[in-house]
Amino acid sequence: EAHLVESGGGLVQAGGSLRLSCAASGFFDFDALNIAWFRQAPGKEREGISSITRDGRTYYLDSVKGRFTISRDNAANTVYLVMNNLKSDDTAVYSCAADRIRHPTAQAVVAMGLALGMKYWGKGTLVTVSP
Numbered sequence: 001e002a003h004l005v006e007s008g009g010g011l012v013q014a015g016g017s018l019r020l021s022c023a024a025s026g027f028f029d030f031d032a033l034n035i036a037w038f039r040q041a042p043g044k045e046r047e048g049i050s051s052i053t054r055d056g057r058t059y060y061l062d063s064v065k066g067r068f069t070i071s072r073d074n075a076a077n078t079v080y081l082v083m084n085n086l087k088s089d090d091t092a093v094y095s096c097a098a099d100r101i102r103h104p105t106a107q108a109v110v111a112m113g114l115a116l117g118m119k120y121w122g123k124g125t126l127v128t129v130s131p
Contacts, residue, residue: 002026002120004096009125012086016129020081022096022122031074034099034109036118037081039092039127047092048110050081059106063089086129095124 008020020037024030036051049061050070058070069082079096097118103109112118 004098004120004122006094006096006122006125009094009127011128011130013130014087016086017082017084018086018127020083020094020096020125020127022079022081024077024079024098027077027098029100030077032100033120034101034103034106035070035072035079036097036109036113037070037079037094038097038110038113039090039094041089041092044092046114048114049094051106051109051113052079053103053106053109054100057106059110061110083127086127088129088131091127091129093124093126095122097121 003025005023012018032054034053037049038046039049040046049064051059052070052072067085072079097113098120099118
């Protein structure tokens with residue numbers, strides 16, 4: 001059975017950094033997956049914050065652009081999200097998700113994920129940024 005497991009969340013002070021990991025298991029074709037990161041803060045709508053396509057194209061939500069970096073290591077079946085200069089507004093549960101759809105752009109991965117969901121989801125990891 002295919003699984004996505006997030007790790008790397010925790011408590012950090014504003015201005016600090018974290019690296020989230022999305023580890024995939026049970027996939028025979030990890031390199032064919034598009035992976036996206038979503039977050040949801042209490043009382044707020046889910047946001048699609050970043051994605052990386054099967055061929056390495058990336059997308060970032062404007063509010064994280066320049067601070068967050070997404071990358072993938074197909075040999076390790078893992079996608080990373082490095083988050084720098086964290087702000088209190090970044091506090092949320094961060095989840096990764098995957099699909100195999102041939103999206104036209106990296107942004108489309110997130111857009112479809114928000115609109116229709118994605119085939120595979122992790123359970124999330126909590127990021128708390130203290131002022």
